[in-house]
Amino acid sequence: MLLNRLKQRWTSGTSSNKAIDPIKRAKILRFIQRFTPIISLLLFFIGIGWILILPYDGYNKHTYISENALLPGQANLDYGFNDIRTAEEYRDKLIQIQEKDSETRARFIHEEFRRTGFVSAIQHFQVRGREPKKGVNAFAINRAPRSDGKEALILSASWKSRTGEYNTNGIASLLSLARLFKRNVYWAKDVILLVTDEGREGTQAWLDAYHGTDAFESVVMPRSGAVQGVVNLDFPGTQDYETLGIFFEGVNGQLPNLDLINTIVAVATRTSPPIETTLHDTVNNPFENHAYEAYLGSLNHMLQSMKYLVLGHPSSESGLYLRYTIDAVTIHGIVGSQHLGQLFGFNRIGRLVESTFRSLNNLLEHFHQSFFFYLLPQPSRYVSISQYMPPVILFACALIFQSLALYYLGTRPLVPEKTAILTAYSLKKRHTLFAFTILIITHVAGLVIFSLMQPTFGYRYLSRFTEAEVSGKIIRLSSSKGEHLLLLPQNQAITMQYTTSSVIAMTTVTVCIFWISSKTQSTEHDGTILKSFCLAASALAIATVSLLNFTLGVATAILVVIPYSLIRPSGNSVVWKLIQSVLLLALSPMGLLHLFSRASGMSLTAILSTLLSDYEIVRSWFLTFCCTIYWPMNMAMLILVFTSSWS
Incomplete structure (x- = not known):
């Protein structure tokens, strides 16, 4: 009954031809x-x-772990005094060979992997183009005793750091962790240990060869399963570090799953004593002692991240993995002298990486729970896509x-x-x-x-x-x-x-x-x-x-x-x-x-x-x-x- 009345009223209202005031319409x-x-x-x-x-804290949120299986910082760690001594010995050996040619360096890494008991190989690659480059990568695979080898994690390091120095401590930490990984049997995923040459070119050459899209005319063997996560070590020189920088931006604005960054930050925070973390290599706040120091510092972090994203330029070698839907992050040791009481070296680097890999080892499937689209004003705060x-x-x-x-x-x-009747369509x-x-x-x-x-x-x-x-x-x-x-x-x-x-x-x-x-x-x-x-x-x-x-x-x-x-x-x-x-x-x-x-x-x-x-x-x-x-x-x-x- 009510619908019929409404229908009649609507019909009567639309059927009457109402004149339209042309002057009012023109106004x-x-x-x-x-x-x-x-x-x-x-x-x-x-x-x-x-x-x-x-960047204002009232309009962004605190990060949290979406994947409950990760359990960051809750595993018993084995990295101890003997592993620190091993890393120091490797550091002394690396200092002696790091100035030599790529073949010599790769052979050294290859032999160390084989002595540890890994399946190891060397990859020769050649980049043809405007700047022709040749290089040699060395990598090894720690076969997980408790899995079928269909999933893998990667721990990588490049010979050159982003600072231009040799990545001496980074590779030494990787080699010492390789021995730790080998003597433990709790791994449910293979662990690939990769040392790359020529920075981005070496990483890209290995990735293309591993996934069968080789544009560098090189062959890489052996293989493991689908890669679930990557941690790239960048610890230049031989000194201790004050702050841990996180580089996460990939090619064409791609970002890793936020849970990977949250896991590293959570582990660094729960390490005893905790490791100070920052985004990129920004340590000193340029707006210190400013009335809006917290807000301007967060804005500076966000703009630094946007600078990498707008150009589609990866902020580190780990950004190249994102093209293959592999979540990857680079952790970078930042040298400083302002807070000497919080310096960290091989001990906390090793325990940080071990704890992170123990968490990644718990993954039951590929990262998917957390965000892939976000902005980070601080390591522990994020802005989701619905907000930006x-x-x-x-x-x-x-x-x-x-x-x-x-x-x-x-x-x-x-x-x-001239007419008060509105035409059905424009004749202009x-x-x-x-x-x-x-x-x-x-x-x-x-x-x-x-x-x-x-x-x-x-x-x-x-x-x-x-x-x-x-x-x-x-x-x-x-x-x-x-x-x-x-x-x-x-x-x-x-x-x-x-x-x-x-x-x-x-x-x-x-x-x-x-x-x-x-x-x-x-x-x-x-x-x-x-x-x-x-x-x-x-x-x-x-x-x-x-x-x-x-x-x-x-x-x-x-x-x-x-x-x-x-x-x-x-x-x-x-x-x-x-x-x-x-x-x-x-x-x-x-x-x-x-x-x-x-x-x-x-x-x-x-x-x-x-x-x-x-x-x-x-x-x-x-x-x-x-x-x-x-x-x-x-x-x-x-x-x-x-x-x-x-x-």
């Missing part, structure tokens, strides 16, 4: 047209404020609202319609062909730039092009197929690739501007529709990229939301064209590269070499994003400046 549309940019800027600043409030994703949505909405307003309302003043013609054409041209140019910036393009084609000019400096490299590739010196090849890419980008923009200028009065070249499409495409890019790499999406939004909102067709205003062009050039990859070079003190070639190496060795997506998404949109906005508004 509403003018209000939307006028205040949409203001609302968009308000959404942007709300998003920025949201991110800045996350809303700002990205606000950034995307700030652009999409403007895009819709420009497409449907334009920028010209709205006048009341929108010139979308021009906007589509510009976006297609700029994205094709971006694909050409991306192909040109490929690392293989520099050492295969540019070297041959200028072979006669630099014949005295060419490097010869033999591949396994007998080919001989002629390589340019690294700096020259990178400079040529970067210069050519910049020329292609500027030529694309210039040609499009001349095309527009040749038909100044053409209403087909509508800058308003082009801006609408650019804003919509930017919003789509920000929202999509943030799902893969949150920090990269946020960084892109911070760079483009306000400038792209302010950029508009300039018509005949030369001064306004110049100001907007300079702003967009500063926001282009060329301008950002120069700004970053000045701020960091690094040369352009050094920065580009790192980006190309990340793309080639660890398969980072940052170069792909810049060339095929960010740069084409920047070129389209630069062309927009020289158009006119006809909507």
Whole structure:
């Protein structure tokens, strides 16, 4: 009965043709047209404020162990005085051989593994590319007596520390722990002991060979099962350490399961005496004695982590494992002299690693209970994805609202319609062909730039092009197929690739501007529709990229939301064209590269070499994003400046 009455009322209400006041409707549309940019800027600043409030303790949570089977810090430990003496003996031996060639060092590790009773092997690898490298890895497998060998853990160390020193204490600790692992029978998982050469290249070579995707033409045998977790040791030099740094960022913004970090922090806290932990190698709070010291310290930690994530650059060798869905963390010994009473050496390093591996040994299945998406303002506090994703949505909405307003309302003043009856659809013609054409041209140019910036393009084609000019400096490299590739010196090849890419980008923009200028009065070249499409495409890019790499999406939004909102067709205003062009050039990859070079003190070639190496060795997506998404949109906005508004 009630439903019938509601249905009748609704039918009577919709059937009556109500007249619409055209003047009132025009006022509403003018209000939307006028205040949409203001609302968009308000959404942007709300998003920025949201991110800045996350490090405050009231808006993040204390970490906890989700996987109850881990039981961190509750096992009886066996690492004792004899193991410390063993580590010290290994340290003395390592000092004698660490300056020798890779083959000698790997042979030493290999022999020590075999004396301990492990199944051990040596892996020779060769990295072919812009910087050809050869190296030798040594690894061994401790077969678990209580399992079928389908699961494994990895304890790894590299010959070189992130500080540039030899990782003497790290490898010595690994060798002493290897003996401890061998004499105990409680292992339910195999333990792989890995000592890598040439840093990231050696780790990547071993991972590719272990998983059968070998791009380094090397063979690794024997094998174990699926790897459940990795702890990488980085303890440079031969001295004691003051603080334990944790590096956890992987390639393309990937992160290990939070339970792995929580386990290490819990074990370090429960060690007697406890080990001071920090994120990365930040020991001294730059905001000490500040009124908001705790908040600013947490913000500094979070920004340091975001710096690694935005570039898709792994913060340590352990970050390479994440591409294979292997949770990995690097623990780094930080040297200090401020708190001499809390220094720690082999004893607490060994007990920390043993306790961590005893906890990982309890895992009944792969890490899955805790978070894979988070931000860490402190080692013991975290921000979950539900708390940090809303700002990205606000950034995307700030652009999409403007895009819709420009497409449907334009920028010209709205006048009341002559009829009081609202038409079912708009009869206004929108010139979308021009906007589509510009976006297609700029994205094709971006694909050409991306192909040109490929690392293989520099050492295969540019070297041959200028072979006669630099014949005295060419490097010869033999591949396994007998080919001989002629390589340019690294700096020259990178400079040529970067210069050519910049020329292609500027030529694309210039040609499009001349095309527009040749038909100044053409209403087909509508800058308003082009801006609408650019804003919509930017919003789509920000929202999509943030799902893969949150920090990269946020960084892109911070760079483009306000400038792209302010950029508009300039018509005949030369001064306004110049100001907007300079702003967009500063926001282009060329301008950002120069700004970053000045701020960091690094040369352009050094920065580009790192980006190309990340793309080639660890398969980072940052170069792909810049060339095929960010740069084409920047070129389209630069062309927009020289158009006119006809909507």
